[in-house]
């Protein structure tokens with residue numbers, strides 16, 4: 098699943114060689130995309146045997162490749178949020194721009210708006226998350242939310258299942274792009290009210306269905 102998530106995120110333009118998904122494993126461990134290197138470059142070409150197993154201190158437990166330098170995003174959130182079993186960190190461009198600008202990503206698209214019904218929290222720091230202290234700060238900023246801005250850096254998306262975290266990252270990017278385009282034409286975005294979001298959400302597809310779609314459209318050879 099981590100390999101599939103790497104491919105989807107890369108082919109949809111949410112990550113380049115940076116960014117990383119992970120899933121929680123039993124025994125206070127996680128499976129995570131390895132750090133980019135001369136051997137690990139394109140995320141859509143990563144194979145299962147290249148993934149890294151690390152503990153919640155960030156120490157490599159299994160695998161031939163180093164975990165990402167920003168593994169402390171994952172260790173801190175898994176420690177702080179027992180309900181979270183999957184994490185995606187990206188530098189996805191549109192959501193990151195909105196975070197830089199300090200502009201809210203408003204609920205303006207009917208399918209995706211449920212994700213931003215409450216404002217996306219912001220961690221106002223562009224440092225690499227390379228130690229536990231910074232990871233804990235980010236986890237605190239995330240709180241009980243599903244997504245968080247890392248201002249001047251990217252976003253994090255958390256969920257019980259990895260496909261859900263990926264779909265939410267995709268939805269956040271689509272919302273950010275819509276918000277940006279409305280502002281670009283000097284429009285006044287209509288914020289979709291709760292009752293309309295509720296009605297659409299009740300009639301909508303599950304994240305499983307949406308994940309299947311995004312997985313299928315990113316399959317196959319890609320030069």
Ligand SMILES: [Zn+2]
Pocket residue numbers: 115116167186187188250251
């Ligand atoms: Zn990063």
